[in-house]
Structure formats: C-alpha cells, structure tokens
Amino acid sequence: MSQRPTAPLDLLDLDSSLDEEERQIRSVVRQVIDDRVRPHVAGWYEDGQVPARELAREFGKLGLLGMHLTGYGCAGASAVAYGLACLELEAGDSGVRSLVSVQGSLAMYAIWRYGSEEQKQRWLPSMATGEAIGCFGLTEPDHGSDPASMAARARRDGDDWVLTGGKMWITNAPIADVGVIWARTEDGVCGFAVPMDTPGVTAREIRHKMSLRASLTGEVVLDDVRLPADARLPEAVGLKAPLSCLTEARHGIVWGALGAARDCLETTLAYAGTRTQFGRPLAGFQLTQAKLADMAVELQKGYLLALHLGRLADAGRLRPEQVSVGKLNNVREALAIARQCRTILGANGISGEYPVMRHANNLESVLTYEGTSEIHQLVIGQRLTGISAFA
Structure with a gap:
C-alpha cells in the first residue's frame, strides 16, 4: 500500500514547535538560497571560488549578518530564528553559512560584546549591511x-x-x-x-x-x-573572551549541520523514489528504507536538540558545555547521514550533479573547526566529572 511521502522534518510535526515569525524567517532564507545559491554552488565548489562580497551584501539586505545582535543596524532576532537561518544557509552550502556565521557570530559579536562604542560605531553598521567584511x-x-x-x-x-x-x-x-x-x-x-x-x-x-x-x-x-x-x-x-565568541558561533553550527543533513536526505529520498533497480524503485527495498528511517530519526533528534539549546539561549540560560553537546552530536550525525546517503546514490553520489558528496566533504571541516569532536568530548567530560583532562 502506497502513501504520500513525508518530508524528513515533517515526521514529528516539528513545525508546531515554531512561532509564525520563526517560520517566516526560515522561509525567506530558504527562498534566497533557492534563488541565489543552489543554481550556482556546484560551480563555485568545483572552481574553488565564491562571490562572497556580493552574497554578503544580499544577506545584509535581509538582515542576516549579526542578526541575533541588537543595535548598530542589527536585526535583534531570537537565537532560534538565527539558528533556523543557519540551517537554511547550510542546506545550500557549509561555506555559505560560514560566511554569515564568521561575520556575525565571531567578528561582529566580538566587537559588539567587547569593543568600545567608537569601534562599534565604526564597524558594526557597515558589517551588518555586508559592505564591510x-x-x-x-x-x-x-x-x-x-x-x-x-x-x-x-x-x-x-x-x-x-x-x-x-x-x-x-x-x-x-x-x-x-x-x-x-x-x-x-x-x-x-x-x-x-x-x-x-x-x-x-x-x-x-x-x-x-x-x-x-x-x-x-x-x-x-x-x-x-x-x-x-x-x-x-x-x-x-582567553575567555575569544572562547565566548566561539560559543556564539558553535550555536549556529549546531543548527547549520542539520541543513546539510536535511539536504542530503531530501535529495536521497527523491532519488530513491525514482531510481529503479531489479524492477522496483530503490525506496521500495527494506534495506534502503531501514537506512532512510535511521537517518530521519537522527535528523529529528538533532533538530530537537538544536531547538532546546536555542530556547535556552533566548532565556539567557545556555552554557558552553551545552553548546558542546549540540556541536558534537549534530555535526557527527550530519556527517554520518551524508555518508549513508552517498551509499544509496551509488556512483551518482560522487557526482557534482548531486549535493551529497559536497556536503560530506564540507562536514569534514565543520567536524574540525571551532572545536574538534575530541575537544567537545573533553568539555562535556569535565562537566560530568569535575576534572579537566586538557592538560
């Protein structure tokens, strides 16, 4: 018996956890990624080039740069709204999300949080519009x-x-x-x-x-x-100052990695539903459905974790080790999803015609930067035991 397919993040009706403003922000970012990034990103990736300044100005017009900061031309959006934006940005490409998160959560946040009023006035307004990088x-x-x-x-x-x-x-x-x-x-x-x-x-x-x-x-x-x-x-x-900036950026990564995973899974579901082998679509085989089910479950769990951390951030109660839990889990699982999706696409999984291998390669970097998995394990371990294992 056939039923209408369900999108991966619709499985648990997770949209019901968002308010209307959050859904609208997500929709706007998704549209600009569909219009401005998806048609070109495979070529950017292959050429090793990206029109970063042009993208920054477009993102600035949407208020995405430093969007979770207040004043100086920044949007003052919620942590959850910022996270949803990161998810949609990384569904396009991790590099595109990195452009936004380094601009807003590292460079702008550092000046906003630790800079003088003169420094804030000099840099933040032009950085919010994307005129300054x-x-x-x-x-x-x-x-x-x-x-x-x-x-x-x-x-x-x-x-x-x-x-x-x-x-x-x-x-x-x-x-x-x-x-x-x-x-x-x-x-x-x-x-x-x-x-x-x-x-x-x-x-x-x-x-x-x-x-x-x-x-x-x-x-x-x-x-x-x-x-x-x-x-x-x-x-x-x-050292607490730069580390606090990393905590800001890591929160965006917790969400962003889910975007790459979702894009891989949606691509794979569409492919498996139309690719026929042995007289039936790949999606009709039990082994394929087991893979798809496991990946969808991990995607839902990661999303719920990100949403919980976002709500904690908006309540002013998010702690660094909690962000480490999110970064460790969500990037690790997103990479596993990308790799598993590649197996379902077979040889087509390595083609630039599909985004799966590009996401997998990108996530290898995301796994490393702003705290390797091992570093986040030690942060969590220290919180659990009260003993630092760094030295």
Missing part, C-alpha cells in the same frame, strides 16, 4: 585546539601597539576589511580590531582545499603591525 584571527599554524599556547604577540610601544605573528585557516580573511585578531600581551590574551589594509598585514588565500571550496580561507601574517591604542577591544582580556 570581518574575519576572526585566533587559530595559528601551530596552535589550533590549544589557543592558550598562541604565539602571536602584542607589545606596547609608546601609545601604540605592535603586533607580530600569524593566523591560519581564517575564513573571510582574503577579502576582509577588519580582522579581530587575538594576541598575547603582558596582561594576558587581548583582542584587537585590525583594519586589514594596515601596513604589515598580509592575507594569503589558502588554495587546493578539498572541503569548504565555496568559502574563502586565508593565512594572516602580522609583521610588526603598528596600531593605535584604541585598536584594542577594551573589554576583551583573557
């Missing part, structure tokens, strides 16, 4: 998961600061107008709003990536970069 320089060539060992230094020279060092794997760096750069000082780790055209700053694009190819990634070199005293973010002292 930001990047976030924490990771270094030799220091990824251990930012406490960063080698970048900032020293006082009269009234100025002089920065030296390098940052690696920095999203948006090749086109950024401002970089939020973290460096060690005599007083601990501090943040600086660095105009990227400052003498001594060099941004080199990292090429030949096998993942996140529709995203601009760079290495930033700081060669005795002289900055005025007011370049320092006055409220950002200590």
Whole structure:
C-alpha cells in the first residue's frame, strides 16, 4: 500500500514547535538560497571560488549578518530564528553559512560584546549591511585546539601597539576589511580590531582545499603591525573572551549541520523514489528504507536538540558545555547521514550533479573547526566529572 511521502522534518510535526515569525524567517532564507545559491554552488565548489562580497551584501539586505545582535543596524532576532537561518544557509552550502556565521557570530559579536562604542560605531553598521567584511584571527599554524599556547604577540610601544605573528585557516580573511585578531600581551590574551589594509598585514588565500571550496580561507601574517591604542577591544582580556565568541558561533553550527543533513536526505529520498533497480524503485527495498528511517530519526533528534539549546539561549540560560553537546552530536550525525546517503546514490553520489558528496566533504571541516569532536568530548567530560583532562 502506497502513501504520500513525508518530508524528513515533517515526521514529528516539528513545525508546531515554531512561532509564525520563526517560520517566516526560515522561509525567506530558504527562498534566497533557492534563488541565489543552489543554481550556482556546484560551480563555485568545483572552481574553488565564491562571490562572497556580493552574497554578503544580499544577506545584509535581509538582515542576516549579526542578526541575533541588537543595535548598530542589527536585526535583534531570537537565537532560534538565527539558528533556523543557519540551517537554511547550510542546506545550500557549509561555506555559505560560514560566511554569515564568521561575520556575525565571531567578528561582529566580538566587537559588539567587547569593543568600545567608537569601534562599534565604526564597524558594526557597515558589517551588518555586508559592505564591510570581518574575519576572526585566533587559530595559528601551530596552535589550533590549544589557543592558550598562541604565539602571536602584542607589545606596547609608546601609545601604540605592535603586533607580530600569524593566523591560519581564517575564513573571510582574503577579502576582509577588519580582522579581530587575538594576541598575547603582558596582561594576558587581548583582542584587537585590525583594519586589514594596515601596513604589515598580509592575507594569503589558502588554495587546493578539498572541503569548504565555496568559502574563502586565508593565512594572516602580522609583521610588526603598528596600531593605535584604541585598536584594542577594551573589554576583551583573557582567553575567555575569544572562547565566548566561539560559543556564539558553535550555536549556529549546531543548527547549520542539520541543513546539510536535511539536504542530503531530501535529495536521497527523491532519488530513491525514482531510481529503479531489479524492477522496483530503490525506496521500495527494506534495506534502503531501514537506512532512510535511521537517518530521519537522527535528523529529528538533532533538530530537537538544536531547538532546546536555542530556547535556552533566548532565556539567557545556555552554557558552553551545552553548546558542546549540540556541536558534537549534530555535526557527527550530519556527517554520518551524508555518508549513508552517498551509499544509496551509488556512483551518482560522487557526482557534482548531486549535493551529497559536497556536503560530506564540507562536514569534514565543520567536524574540525571551532572545536574538534575530541575537544567537545573533553568539555562535556569535565562537566560530568569535575576534572579537566586538557592538560
């Protein structure tokens, strides 16, 4: 007996958990991704190029850049609305979502939370419209998961600061107008709003990536970069400042990974329903249905987890280790879904005509950046046991 197919996220009627405004924001973002990203993203990925500035301006018109922040031209949307936007963005491509989340949850949030009023007025309005692009320089060539060992230094020279060092794997760096750069000082780790055209700053694009190819990634070199005293973010002292920015961005990843998983599963359901082998569609085989059912269950669970964390964030009660639970689970499961979908598509699963392998490759990076699975396991383990296993 045949029934009308159900979309993966309709299985548990999860839309009933959203209010009308949240559904409208999701619908708007989904439409712009359908119109502006899906027709082109396979080519961007294959070419390793993306019109990032053009996309940023379009997203700025929709209020997506720094949308969960308030004031300075930001939309002041809820954490759940921001999460739903990230889900739809990453359903298009992880690199597209990275453009938005690095801009809003890392660079803009750092200035919004830790910057002076002058810094906020200078940068945030133009970043909210996409006219100015930001990047976030924490990771270094030799220091990824251990930012406490960063080698970048900032020293006082009269009234100025002089920065030296390098940052690696920095999203948006090749086109950024401002970089939020973290460096060690005599007083601990501090943040600086660095105009990227400052003498001594060099941004080199990292090429030949096998993942996140529709995203601009760079290495930033700081060669005795002289900055005025007011370049320092006055409220950002200590490693907790950049880590709090990562918590903001990780919340978007919790949602975003679900978008990649949903796109894979929807693609696979459509394919399995029309691809005929041994006289029947692939979707009619028990083994295929078992795979589809397991993937749909994990997608629902991940969505419910993301929604719970979003509601906690909106209530002001979200803790970093809770975000670690979401990032660990949802990215891990999204990657498993992408890989399983590839098996159902067979050889077509590796074709750029379908998004599955592109999502799988992207999720390999998402699994690593802004906290590897192992780091999030240790964060959760520390909360459970009260014992730090980092050192």
